[in-house]
Amino acid sequence: MRKLISGMMMAAGALALMAEAPAGYYSLLEGKSGSALKEAVKRVAIPDDFVSIGYGEGHTSFKTWQAFEFTDVRMIQGKAAWWDMYSNKLIYVENGHLSLNIEHSVANSWWGGESGSVQAYQDLFHLNPSNAEANVAKSSNPLGIVGSNPSYDNGLILVGTPAAGYGGGASKVFEPADEYKGDFARAYFYIMTAYDDIPWREDKGGEALYTITGGKIDLQPWAASMLLKWAEEDPVDAKEINRNEEIFKCQKNRNPFIDYPTLAEYIWGDRKGDAFTLSGTEAVAVNRPVDPVAEDVRITDVNTYAGSYWGERDLRFNTYDGELWISLDGGAYQRYGDRISLPSATANGVKHTVKAYTQKDLDGRSLRSSIVTVTMTAKDPSVVDYSEAVWTPVVAGEKVDTDGYYLIVAADNRNVMGCTFQSNGFMPDAGFPAFRNDDTNSDIIVIPEGAAVVKFVTGATGYTLNVNDIHGASKGYWFATAAKKMKLDANQGTMANVSIEADGKAKIDFGATPGWLQYNKTNPRFLNYSSNQGGVTLYKFKGFDDGSSSVGEIQVEKNAPIVIDGRDIIMPEGGMVFDLNGRRVSGRALTPGIYVAVKANGEAVKVHIR
Numbered sequence: 300m301r302k303l304i305s306g307m308m309m310a311a312g313a314l315a316l317m318a319e320a321p322a323g324y325y326s327l328l329e330g331k332s333g334s335a336l337k338e339a340v341k342r343v344a345i346p347d348d349f350v351s352i353g354y355g356e357g358h359t360s361f362k363t364w365q366a367f368e369f370t371d372v373r374m375i376q377g378k379a380a381w382w383d384m385y386s387n388k389l390i391y392v393e394n395g396h397l398s399l400n401i402e403h404s405v406a407n408s409w410w411g412g413e414s415g416s417v418q419a420y421q422d423l424f425h426l427n428p429s430n431a432e433a434n435v436a437k438s439s440n441p442l443g444i445v446g447s448n449p450s451y452d453n454g455l456i457l458v459g460t461p462a463a464g465y466g467g468g469a470s471k472v473f474e475p476a477d478e479y480k481g482d483f484a485r486a487y488f489y490i491m492t493a494y495d496d497i498p499w500r501e502d503k504g505g506e507a508l509y510t511i512t513g514g515k516i517d518l519q520p521w522a523a524s525m526l527l528k529w530a531e532e533d534p535v536d537a538k539e540i541n542r543n544e545e546i547f548k549c550q551k552n553r554n555p556f557i558d559y560p561t562l563a564e565y566i567w568g569d570r571k572g573d574a575f576t577l578s579g580t581e582a583v584a585v586n587r588p589v590d591p592v593a594e595d596v597r598i599t600d601v602n603t604y605a606g607s608y609w610g611e612r613d614l615r616f617n618t619y620d621g622e623l624w625i626s627l628d629g630g631a632y633q634r635y636g637d638r639i640s641l642p643s644a645t646a647n648g649v650k651h652t653v654k655a656y657t658q659k660d661l662d663g664r665s666l667r668s669s670i671v672t673v674t675m676t677a678k679d680p681s682v683v684d685y686s687e688a689v690w691t692p693v694v695a696g697e698k699v700d701t702d703g704y705y706l707i708v709a710a711d712n713r714n715v716m717g718c719t720f721q722s723n724g725f726m727p728d729a730g731f732p733a734f735r736n737d738d739t740n741s742d743i744i745v746i747p748e749g750a751a752v753v754k755f756v757t758g759a760t761g762y763t764l765n766v767n768d769i770h771g772a773s774k775g776y777w778f779a780t781a782a783k784k785m786k787l788d789a790n791q792g793t794m795a796n797v798s799i800e801a802d803g804k805a806k807i808d809f810g811a812t813p814g815w816l817q818y819n820k821t822n823p824r825f826l827n828y829s830s831n832q833g834g835v836t837l838y839k840f841k842g843f844d845d846g847s848s849s850v851g852e853i854q855v856e857k858n859a860p861i862v863i864d865g866r867d868i869i870m871p872e873g874g875m876v877f878d879l880n881g882r883r884v885s886g887r888a889l890t891p892g893i894y895v896a897v898k899a900n901g902e903a904v905k906v907h908i909r
Contacts, residue, residue: 316540316584318558325555325577328562332574337492337566340555344493345418348551354401354413354421361549363401363426368392369545371428373538376598382538384479385437386430386453387601389731394712397820402429404483405490406439409505416497423546424554425486431822441507442483443472444525454603454672467507467519478587478669481533484526488556488563491516523567534585534664535560558582588621588659590668595890597733597745602671605748607678607687610645613638614653614673615890621657621668628652638890644677651675676748685752686769690732690743690838695801699755699762703839704771706746707753707825708732709818710804710834716818716825718751718768720775720787726751726766728823743838752840755797763792764807779813782829804834861896866908874898876906 327339353362371382372392379392381399390399404425407413413420429437436451436458443466449459450471457474466472475483487508495515499505508522518526535557543557556563559580564570594615596606606614615638616623624632625639628651641651652674658667678684690706699705707716709728717729733745748769755762756776764777766787776792779785785793795816796808807816814829825835861870868876868886876886877895884894889908896906 316537318535318540318543318582320553320558324553325558328555328559328575329577330574332565333572336575337495340492340562340566341495344489344552344555346552349418350549350551351418351421352423352549356396363421363423364396366423366546366549367396367428369548370423370542375601380601381428383428383430383433383601384475384482385427385433385456387455387603388430389598389600389603390712395820396428398431398712398823399428400431400434402427402434402437404486406441406503406505408439408500408503410494410497410499416494419490419494419497422490422493423550425490437473438471439504440471440473441467441469441504442487442522442525443467443469443474443507445472445474454670464521465525467521469504469507472507476669477667478533480529481531481535482539484529484533485535485539485554485556485560485563487518487526488530488566489554491518492566518567527563527568530556530560530563532664534662535582536586537584540582540584585662585664585666587661587666588657588668589619591616591618591623591655591657591671593653593655593671593673595884596673596675599730599747602669604671604673605676606673607676607684608641608644609678609680611643611892612641612675613890613892614641614675616655616671618657621659623655623657624667626654632656641675647677647679647682649677683771684769685771685840686746686748686750687744688746688843689735689841690746691841692742692803693799693805693837693839695799695803697799699797699837700839701755701757701762703754704767705753705755705840706732706743706750706838707805707807707816708743708836708838709820709825710836711818712820712833714818714823715746715750716753716835717747717749718766718774719749721824724784724786725824725826726785728818728825742841756792758792758794761794761796763794765792777816779809779827781812782814783826784813785827799837802834803836805837807835861898861904861906863906863908866891868894868896868906868908870896871898 325343327343331339352366353360355362356364372379373382375389381390381392381396385402404427407420410416410419433453433456440458443461445457445459446462449457451458455476458471461469461472499511499516501511509516509518539557543554547553560582561580565573565575590602593604594617596604599605623637625635626632627639639653655671656667658665713731714728715730715732717727719727721727729749730747732743735741735744750769752767752769752771754765754767756765766774766777768774775787775789777785778788778791779793793809793813798806800806809815809827814827816825816835817828817832818825818835819832861868866889870876870886875897876884878884891908894906894908896904
C-alpha cells in the first residue's frame, strides 16, 4: 500500500479578512434603534435592485447550483469539494451533486414554500448543499440543543429530543456542529428580519421558534437567547465573509448580521433599544485553528480517515496551530503531545476510533477546530485483505475472467459497491477508493473496508455475481427477480450477460424484466434498473503492492550500507523501505517504529526509527 498522507485546505484561507460593503450601503442603520432599526435592516437586506436567481440547476441560466460553485466549495487534497455543513461526506465538484440536496436552513414549509414567497424560497443566504440523508433527518425540525440519546448523529449534526430549556415545545430539534452554529444563527437573523411579513404558519413546527404578531414574525425569547449565544461563540470567519461577498455578486444584497456581527444584540439582545452605530463594529474574520491531519492513513470523507496496523503503532497528527486534544475509543479528550499509542493489535479486525481537534484562544474566545475521526483496524498480515490490493480498469471489449476478482465502481463519481445487502433491497455505496494517480484510468490502490469483491461465476447462459467481502468471504449471490428488486442469496444467483461497452462502462444485464446493474446517484446505491440511471465500470484484481516482496519474504542481514538521518532512511539506488505490515513506504519523515530497509539485491536490515 502506498503511503497516503492527506491534507485539507480551507478555501477561505487563514487571512484576517474584513467585510467590505460598498460605501453608503448601511448608512440607513446609523443611529437607529428598536423597531426603526429592525425595519432599516430589512430595507438594506432586500434592496430595490435585489436579484432573485432561479432555484435548482440551470443548463442555460445561472441558478442555485451554479451559485454554489462560488459560495459553497472548499479545497480538499487540492481538489474542489462541496462544502456541506450537514455531513462529513466528501463529494468532489467534478463528480456532480446528484447525491446532494439544496437545503433550506430555515424550513420553507414554515411559510408555504414557493407558494408563500418565491423570493424567500430562492434566497441563497439560507440555502446550502446538503447530504440527502442528513437533509431527511433534519426535516423541518427547529434549531435547538439536543439532549442525550439523539435519534440521528452522523458525526457532525444531531437530531433528537431537545434538552431542557430548548425547543419551545417541539418534540425534536436539529443541532448543527459547533463550528457552524454561528453560520446558522446569522442565516436565521437574516431570514426572520428580511422576510418577517411573508405568510409564516403556526402549524408546521416553526412556531416553536417564533411568534406572529400583526402579520409579522419575531423570535421567541428562548430562541433569540440561544442564537445570540451561538453567534457569539462561533464568530464570523473567512468562510462566511467570502460567502457574503459571492452572494452579493449574485443577488446584489448582503447579510447585515455577517457584515456587523453585533447588530443582532441591538435587536434581540442586551443592547436592545440602544442606538446602533456602524463605526468600529464591522466584521473581521476570526478563524478557528486549522484541523489536525492524521499521518500515514487515508482520507475517506471530510475530516475522516482510515488506517490499518499490526502489533504496536503510534498514530501521529500534524498540527499547524493550537493545542492538540485526543480521545481514544470514546474516552475523555486529553493532551498526548502529537501522537497516541494504539492498543497492541493482536486480533484481526479489531477497530479503534481516535478523535482529535486543536484548540486555541482567539479574540478572547477559546475556539476549537473541527473534530477529526480516524478508524484504525487491526490487520493480521496472514489474512487475505483485498482493501490494500492493486486493481486495474477493465477496458472496452475485454472479457471477464472467471478466475479473477473485480470491483464494481460508479462510472461518474467513483464510488465502490458495498458488500452488505440492505433490507430495503439494494447494495450500498461503500465510499471512494484511492487511485494511484488520482485518475479514473489509473489503478486503484486502496478500497473502502465495506467494499464488495465480486467474482463472476460461469452459468448456463451467462454469469452469476458472487459477492464477497474484502477478505474473500462470500456474502451471497446477486439474485434479481424484477427491476429494483434484488437480494443476496446463499445458493443461487440471477444470470447476467456481461460486456464492456465502447465507452468503458460495464453492462451487467439480467434481462428485460430485472434490467441491468446501475448506480443511482440521487439515492446513492447499486441496484438493477430497467431504465437508465448511472453506469458502472469494472476494475480487476492485479496483485498486492505492485508485485513487490512482502517483509515475510525478506532474508534479514546485518551491516547493510544504509544511511539513517533522523527520521529518514536513505537507500542506495534500487533500494526500498517497508513497514512491519509489509507495506512499502517512502523512507522520509517516518513515524517512530521498526522498518525493514531492502537493497536492490534483496538483502535487508531492520531499522529502528526513534
